[in-house]
Amino acid sequence: MKKLNSTNYKTTQWSGGETTELFIFPEESDFKERDFLYRLSIATIQVSSSDFTPLPNINRTLLLLEGELKLIHENHHESFLMPFSQDSFQGGWKTHSIGIAKDFNLMTRQGCSGTIEVITNKVSMDYDCDHLLIYNFDGNCNINEASLLQNELIVFSEKPSDSISIDTDGHIVVVKIKFE
Numbered sequence: 263m264k265k266l267n268s269t270n271y272k273t274t275q276w277s278g279g280e281t282t283e284l285f286i287f288p289e290e291s292d293f294k295e296r297d298f299l300y301r302l303s304i305a306t307i308q309v310s311s312s313d314f315t316p317l318p319n320i321n322r323t324l325l326l327l328e329g330e331l332k333l334i335h336e337n338h339h340e341s342f343l344m345p346f347s348q349d350s351f352q353g354g355w356k357t358h359s360i361g362i363a364k365d366f367n368l369m370t371r372q373g374c375s376g377t378i379e380v381i382t383n384k385v386s387m388d389y390d391c392d393h394l395l396i397y398n399f400d401g402n403c404n405i406n407e408a409s410l411l412q413n414e415l416i417v418f419s420e421k422p423s424d425s426i427s428i429d430t431d432g433h434i435v436v437v438k439i440k441f442e
Contacts, residue, residue, distance in 0.1 A: 264417045265410075278312035278359075281305040281367075284415050285395060287439075296320070299374040300439055302395060302415070303367045307331065311360050317353030321370045324349050325378050325435065327399060329363030346380045346433065366397070366435055373442050381434040386425045391438035394418040394426070401432015410434075 266285065273282040283293060284302040291298035296317075304327070324333070326343040333341045333349055336356040341349040343363075351357065353369065370376050396405060396416045403410040406427050410416060418426075428434055 263422075264419070266415045266417065267411070268413055276305070276315065277309075279306035279308035284397065285417060287393070296371075298369075299371055299441070300376055300393075301367075301369045302397070302437060303369075305365050305367055307359060307361065307363045307365070310362060311358070314353075314357040314359065316356070317369065319371060320353035321375070322351055322353050323368040323376065323378050324351075325366040325368075325380070327364045327366055327433075329361055331359055331361040331363040331365070334358045334360070348378055366399075368437055370439075374439060375442065376437055376439045379436045379438075381428050381430060381436055382432070384427075384429040386427050387436070388425050389418065389421045392419075392441045393437075393439040395437040395439070396426075396428065397435040397437070398430070399433040399435055401430050401434075403428065403430040403432065403434055 271282050271284055273280055282304045286298045286301045293301060325348040326345055328345060331343045335351050338355055368376050368378055398410045398412050398414050400412055405416055
């Protein structure tokens with residue numbers, strides 16, 4: 263188990279705002295080289311109309327954290343996102359966004375898949391994946407009796423002996439990764 267916070271994150275600018283990389287796997291990977299299996303990030307969209315960077319061969323799941331966002335995937339589908347709703351799409355699609363927002367972004371490559379779930383109360387969950395990542399967006403949170411502060415991320419890369427207990431009064435983002 264590894265716990266990360268803002269001192270471990272890497273923030274960069276993009277044409278519509280900024281993105282903060284929370285975690286990338288393998289950890290020696292570089293987003294610019296596109297040599298990762300999966301990547302978690304939080305992005306701010308600070309302009310009301312923008313085009314997403316094309317990312318061929320990358321699957322994306324975007325969970326809206328703040329604001330409202332319309333995603334237009336040319337020749338595919340459109341989505342209107344409110345906080346804590348999500349959309350999955352291919353990174354190689356031409357995607358246009360309308361709205362000012364903050365999102366949580368999961369990117370996966372071939373050989374890896376992932377899901378995002380938002381927890382807002384007390385739950386017990388089985389570890390039915392290869393990696394489990396838990397991010398505290400807001401509120402108070404305990405994971406197996408240990409405190410997880412706002413903007414902290416726990417990465418489980420080995421299966422714990424028991425199920426995982428999550429207790430929160432805010433919004434916890436749970437990412438399950440499976441290797442194929």
